[in-house]
Amino acid sequence: MLRALYLVIIVVCIVPTLPGLLGVLLSALGYIPPIGLHYLSLDGFSAVFSWAGVWQSIGLTIYSAIFSSYLACMITFAILQSTWRTSFWRKIELSLSPLLAMPHVAFAIGFAFMFAPTGMGARVVHDWFGYTPNAQDVDDLALLIKDPYALGLVVMLALKEVPFLLLMSIPILQQLKIEQTEKVSHAMGYSSAQTWWKCIFPQWFARLRFPMLAVIAYSLAVVDVALIIGPTNPPTFAVLVWQWFNDPDLSLLPRAAAGAVVLFAIASVLIGLARLIEWAVTKGFKAWQYSGRNGVQLPGRSLFIAIIGLVVLMVPLLVIWSFAQRWRFPDLLPSQYSLRFWQYEWQGILSTLEQSMFIAVVCATISLVLALMAHEYRLRYRWQVPGYIIAIPMLIPQLSVLFGLQIVTLYIDSEAYLFWVCWAHVFFAFPFVYLSLDGPWRSFDNGLTRVALSLGKSPLQAWFKIKLPLLLPAIAFAWAVGISVSLAQYLPTLILGAGRVSTITTEAVALSSGFDRRVTAIYAIWQAILPLMFFSFAILLSRLQVKYRRLTIKGLLPNESLSRKPRHP
16 A cells, blocks of 8 residues: 555656656747647747847856855854854744745845835935935945846845755754764864864765755746846846746747756756865865864854844834835835725735635645655655655756646646646645655654554554654644745746636735835735744644653653553453
8 A cells, every 4th residue: 555655656746757847848849739839940949049138147047046055055054153052053943933934935025125225224224324315326226126136136045045954954963973073173172163164064065965956946946036136137047938938929939948948957057066066175175174273263143143133124024014005215114004905905815815725735735645655655665766856846947847747737637727736836845845854754763663563553553653743743844844835836836827826925926026015015924924824833733742741751641551551361
């Protein structure tokens, strides 16, 4: 039974990558029978590279992906170096869930409200220093929002990916024996900062491979965030390809598909470049690791406080904008407040929230069940699909596979929009849920299960009575991660839903492109609230479970396994 279910996992969550890539490749070569294109050609690729400004667009994409990813990596290392195993680290752990719960789109909208030429930053400068910019100055101040050099996109992506890399670093550092390494290094005359640079950084950086590749792939192919704060003339290459996909002339689809293939090729090159950088830093040119006692203490605590402060300022700013009736620039606060925008939008946003919640809960639950079965199959049969294959949906640009999947759906049932959207969400959420459970499942003591089996319990009873209660916090957190990933899906919802399935993310991105800031703030608030609710539920469940176990051990609560009398033959 378990083997058949694992085959279902492979068919649902891994195999579709092949028809997706094959479909987009054939479409790029001009073979799309549903729209009457039956002959292979390279006209699509020719149209891509003849587009004015395409090379500048590709350069912006590569530059923003590389710089934002490695900037996030260095900020993460600075935070770990300064705070690991200190009293401040406990505060960081408690704040990771709220930071992870805030979707990229909500963070980007708050970032735009903060650093736009007429945003809160410019208002504060005017209030504190009395400087009022003129029209030309306002254009010159556009350094972080839709700037032609993508500086804002780089900074925003770097700051948003730091919590994810911190979370992925926790199990890595727990395996590196930090305390013993520091003791040996101190005995040799190295300080803590030098120890982290010389001994811990190479090991940590090598084991952070998959999270870094996922961050690079996301930064390269991100569309929704780039639409909000990225450059516009030309845009990043992913946005340019997305604009080609939206062209009403269906005969131009080969150009869009060719752009998706080029984007996939760029992602493959960057993944190879990332592996080369990792090899160069850790193995190829490692003389710096033993070239003397050098290494600086980075201001990691200050950097994390700055990230927290930015998020803390974004939330009330969004709330203020949602109630602002009249807020002229450069006034620091609105002169009039009103509930009118909430009242106007409530009926429309309520149906969107219901549909978003339904899709997220269903897809996260399916992904969780599939991930649990995959881990149990690995334990029982000592075999699994390699991790890098499971992580493929995280490592390839969504545009490079979604268009091919859309072509495949045309041959099956193109009208089942909600079904295809849910399946696409499961396809992209499953790797995150699986990796979230990987650490807890590997660290679980299987001897407890063997003891339960030796006492006459069935495997199913042992799982529900022993393993499930102990791993319930990890399961709840993985479920919250799946919901967060599903709620954040923009391209899968639009492409496979054909615009007929709307979620809070698709509406927020659509409204952010020049519509009323008050309405945009309302959607951004709800987009941040929904995942936070489920992460809060996971944290509460974890604490209640720990408290229950402590009371049970102390004998204050009855325990079935302890109170049952032994049977005599």
